[in-house]
Amino acid sequence: MRHFRSIDEVGTDGVTRLLDLADHMAEVNRRPNPKVPALRGKTVCNVFFEDSTRTRLSFETAAKRLSADIMNFGVSSSSVNKGESLRDTIETIAAMGVDAFVIRHGSSGVPWQVEQWTDAAVVNAGDGWHAHPTQALLDCYTIRTALHRTGGFDGLKIAIVGDVKHSRVARSDIRAFTLLGADVTLVAPRTLLPPTVDVPVTTDLDDVIGDVDVLYLLRMQRERMTESLVPSLREYTARFGLTPARAVALPEHALIMHPGPMNRGVEMAVDPGELPGAVITQQVTNGIAVRMAVLFELLGSGTELEDDE
Amino acid sequence: MSEQILIIGGRVVDQAGERRADVRVTDGRVAEVAETIEPVDADEVLDASECVVSPGFVDLHTHLREPGREEAETIETGSRAAARGGYTCVVAMPNTDPTQDSVSVVEFVRRQGEAAGLCDVRPSGSITIGRAGEQLSPLGELAAVGVHLFTDDGDGVQDPLLMRRALEYAADLGVVLAQHCEVKRLTEGAVMHEGRCCSTFGLPGWPSIAEELMVYRDIELVRLTGAPVHILHLSTARSVDLVRAAKAEGLAVTAEATPHHISLTDELLVGYSALYKVNPPLRTLPDVTAVRAGLADGTIDAIATDHAPHAPETKEQPLDQAPPGMLGLETALGVSLAHLDMPLADVVAALSWKPAEIAGVADLHGRPVAPGEPANLTVFDPTAEWEVVPARLASKSRNTPFIGIPLRGKVRHTVLNGTATVLDGEAMR
Numbered sequence: 214m215r216h217f218r219s220i221d222e223v224g225t226d227g228v229t230r231l232l233d234l235a236d237h238m239a240e241v242n243r244r245p246n247p248k249v250p251a252l253r254g255k256t257v258c259n260v261f262f263e264d265s266t267r268t269r270l271s272f273e274t275a276a277k278r279l280s281a282d283i284m285n286f287g288v289s290s291s292s293v294n295k296g297e298s299l300r301d302t303i304e305t306i307a308a309m310g311v312d313a314f315v316i317r318h319g320s321s322g323v324p325w326q327v328e329q330w331t332d333a334a335v336v337n338a339g340d341g342w343h344a345h346p347t348q349a350l351l352d353c354y355t356i357r358t359a360l361h362r363t364g365g366f367d368g369l370k371i372a373i374v375g376d377v378k379h380s381r382v383a384r385s386d387i388r389a390f391t392l393l394g395a396d397v398t399l400v401a402p403r404t405l406l407p408p409t410v411d412v413p414v415t416t417d418l419d420d421v422i423g424d425v426d427v428l429y430l431l432r433m434q435r436e437r438m439t440e441s442l443v444p445s446l447r448e449y450t451a452r453f454g455l456t457p458a459r460a461v462a463l464p465e466h467a468l469i470m471h472p473g474p475m476n477r478g479v480e481m482a483v484d485p486g487e488l489p490g491a492v493i494t495q496q497v498t499n500g501i502a503v504r505m506a507v508l509f510e511l512l513g514s515g516t517e518l519e520d521d522e
Numbered sequence: 523m524s525e526q527i528l529i530i531g532g533r534v535v536d537q538a539g540e541r542r543a544d545v546r547v548t549d550g551r552v553a554e555v556a557e558t559i560e561p562v563d564a565d566e567v568l569d570a571s572e573c574v575v576s577p578g579f580v581d582l583h584t585h586l587r588e589p590g591r592e593e594a595e596t597i598e599t600g601s602r603a604a605a606r607g608g609y610t611c612v613v614a615m616p617n618t619d620p621t622q623d624s625v626s627v628v629e630f631v632r633r634q635g636e637a638a639g640l641c642d643v644r645p646s647g648s649i650t651i652g653r654a655g656e657q658l659s660p661l662g663e664l665a666a667v668g669v670h671l672f673t674d675d676g677d678g679v680q681d682p683l684l685m686r687r688a689l690e691y692a693a694d695l696g697v698v699l700a701q702h703c704e705v706k707r708l709t710e711g712a713v714m715h716e717g718r719c720c721s722t723f724g725l726p727g728w729p730s731i732a733e734e735l736m737v738y739r740d741i742e743l744v745r746l747t748g749a750p751v752h753i754l755h756l757s758t759a760r761s762v763d764l765v766r767a768a769k770a771e772g773l774a775v776t777a778e779a780t781p782h783h784i785s786l787t788d789e790l791l792v793g794y795s796a797l798y799k800v801n802p803p804l805r806t807l808p809d810v811t812a813v814r815a816g817l818a819d820g821t822i823d824a825i826a827t828d829h830a831p832h833a834p835e836t837k838e839q840p841l842d843q844a845p846p847g848m849l850g851l852e853t854a855l856g857v858s859l860a861h862l863d864m865p866l867a868d869v870v871a872a873l874s875w876k877p878a879e880i881a882g883v884a885d886l887h888g889r890p891v892a893p894g895e896p897a898n899l900t901v902f903d904p905t906a907e908w909e910v911v912p913a914r915l916a917s918k919s920r921n922t923p924f925i926g927i928p929l930r931g932k933v934r935h936t937v938l939n940g941t942a943t944v945l946d947g948e949a950m951r
Contacts, residue, residue: 300838320840321713321724322794341842343724384724407721408729 217507218324218337219344220388228353228389229365234506235354235499241278242502252281255512258306260286261317261338267473267497268338268347272315275504281512284311299323300330307331312512316340321381334511342379348472349385350503353393355496356427359468366395372421374400374453375431375480376442378407382472383431387412395427400453404442418453422462428490429470430455430480446479454482468492525549527937528561529901532570535870536577536890545575547897550940555891568935568942570901576870577888578610578898578936580877581851582671582700582778583754583826586612586643588634589627590619595831595918597631600851601640602916602951603829605943607851608900608933611642611878611887612829616653617676623648623659625667632668640943640951642898644883646671649688649699655680658688665695670882673700675754676801678736680706685740689749698776698880700752701740703761704802708732713842715788715803723791725841728803730758737761741768741775750774752880755828757783757802759812766821776880778826779813781850781857786810786923796837796844797923800828803846817872818864824877825869827854831919849922852915856929859904866904874900897940906932916949 214223223231241249257276259269269285276283286306297305303314313334316324321341328335339345356371357363371390377383377399387410390397397412398421406414415421422428433449443449450456455469460483463469469491475481485491527547534543534555544559545552561567581604587595595603597614604612614631616622622631628645635643647664651657653674661672672692678701679685685701692699709732714720716727733756740751741764756762756777768775782800787807790798798804816822830847837844858869878888889895907930912920936944943950 298835298838299840300835318840320842322841325794326838326840341724342726381724384722408716408727409718409721 214510216324216328216335217346217511218335220346220349220385220392225392228350228392231350231503231506231510232354232357234510235350235502238502238505238509239499241505248278248280250280251509252276252279252512255281255312256284256310257281257313257315257508258284258286258311259315260306262288263317263319263339265317265339267500268317271497271500272338272504275501275508278501279505279508281508299326303327303330307333313508336507336511339381341381342384343381344385345381346385347500347504347507348382349389350507351496351500352386352429352470353389354499354503355470355492356468358499359492359495360426366390366393369395369426370398370424371395371427371429372398372400372425373429373431374418375433376405376437377401377410377431378405379434380431386429402443405437416452418459419462422459423464425464425467427468427470428455428463432472432474433476433480450479450482454480456482460488463490466490470496473497525940526564526566527568527940527942528559528565529568529570529575529899529935530559530561532573532575532901534575534891535867537875538890538892540867543575545891545899547899547937547940550897552891552893552895552897554893566942568901568945570934572905573901573903573934574866574870575891575899575901577874577891578900578938579608579855579873580881580883580887581609581612581827581829582752582824582877582881583675583828584612584614584851585617585830585847586614586631587831588618589630594833597634597643598638598640599916599918600829600831601635601638601643602949603851604641605936605938605949606916606933606947607853608855608902608936609641609851610898610900610936610938611644611881611883613671613881614643614645615675616646616648616673621648621652622646623651625663628664628667628669640949641938642883642887644881645669646673646700648672649674649679650684653677655684658691661688661692661695661697665697670697671700671752672697673702673754675700675702677706678702678704682739686743686747689743689747689751693747693749698750698752698882700754701736702754703733703736703740705732705735711842713799714791715805717788717806719788719791725791730760730805733758733802734760734764737764741773744768744773744775748774750776753777755780755783755802755826756813756816756822757805757809759809762812762816762821766816769821776823777821778824778877779817779822780826780828781854782848782923784810784814784817785857785861790923794841796839796841797848797921799841799844799846800830800848801846814862817862818868823872824880825854825858825872826877827851831917832921833919837921847921849915849917849919852917853910853922853924853929855902855931855933856908857924859931860929897937899937900933901935902931902933904931906930908932
């Protein structure tokens, strides 16, 4: 594995291998001293052209627990504001000796462009509407551990609700869940879907909610209203939000997931703290383990995962 | 440079058909066409063995970038690329800076073309001032200095009232309005064709209907006003159907298609290379097939390059920020012959005399290869297989997606006004 830019780049075997590796990383994270020397001497650079707190901190934590050095490059304090091109920015940082770039960019495809300008590994931390493969991995890992599905997702019913069209999380999740064997259904009005989709679609959340194993809510951004994609957030919540009535209709074992940040009162119209199936904080915790797995897979040299001295 | 050229060993292909003939050119005109002409001392002999000798090519759609974007192309470098592609005449698109919306700018472009001396550069004019879609350009003044084709290319005229007025006003000027068909409201933020690929790639889509609505609107405006409309770079199957139906009704509609819309599809954007970003976007295989069929049955009159040079750094931006467009002049013949299943004479017609009619240059270009006619000629090997070597392109820019793709058909010589501008594939100046 040279890069990790999309789920398709690693395929079913790659996803499974990374999830298995994440189990080991989760074990490391449970230790009193959650740090191993696996990537000592390696340098990872977070290059975030879009604001992000959770993903950037998650990668930073993952790199540190593997003893890699981590640099952070944020666009607000950078030469990009002085007119430097993306290529020059990447080549400049690469010249400092970087083993992996972790890239977040508002434009789809940037990790594929970056790969042409550096010998370093490229990890996609979210590109435009396109892909967010480490989010998909942590979502798979969360489902796998919470529902004890180490062998795959065959027969698992997952409903993804909301703005699929603009969501890199949804695109990567659909690919990853489907590769592992799950039956994915999208719940959204036509305006919030891409022009074509390969999985079943419904606009009736109540029709599917009683029979799901996982309910995955997407973030509903307020500007979608002004683009005439939905009439109002009130109507969105009424048709597609997780309301108290719908929370009751969920099967007892069903997981409730969200990539964050949540819009309380919009897609999440109940307090997730009161929902036993909500695994939203576990998603965040698991993000560190799967990102450790990705960095280790890309940069590790077969070193055993031993305790730091 | 010799005043007398003898082109020997080729097959002449023109409006009169196809025949084995040598061609002697004297003082800017075709002097003699015969099965065998013996060279005399005064002749500069051009070898045309294995080659077709045809009327020079005419491009209805060339972005020469000067004035305003000379880092991407100049009228000289673009003219050289045109000559190497077999063109003796190009229509220069008006989206320069300043816009070609006044006599002074149009005259500047024409003079620069003359100074380069490699191709007959015919400036188009914009339909509206600054191509802003608000106020008509001085169509009459521009027509009076020889502008024949008007377009806001880069954008379509969005306002149906303004387009109606433009057609009504232009109706008795003897000019043609050419439309870049794109309803902008439907393509805001669009990066590539709207369909299966854009859904997967996570890129905003440019729906076919944004083109088709304006094709339909303008066909109806032709019906209403009687003024002709030329539809630029037709790209969808439904657009081809609309034009076919309009022509069957006898409406004054003509259309062009680009080499890339008969050869490339939206799937190529899988690696997010901006070399494949073009406007209108690369479409699907059924669209490509329909555009080819439209060329084959004459629905689409001309192959036009939409030659759109861009400096490398602009194409290295993220895909949604990179400008659309690709080079076309030096590869148009090779792409067309590699991808079109049409009689050779029909391909030449679409590259030469049919666009010459639309461009209003049929008095000088696209003429039959016959004694007394202006000597604007292209000599090309229709079966030569070759690949683009970026460093050898005459264009100042390198944004061609055809690198490493086998092309068929290569220009050997180009003759402009009786003088060779390209000899054995190399520009003479």
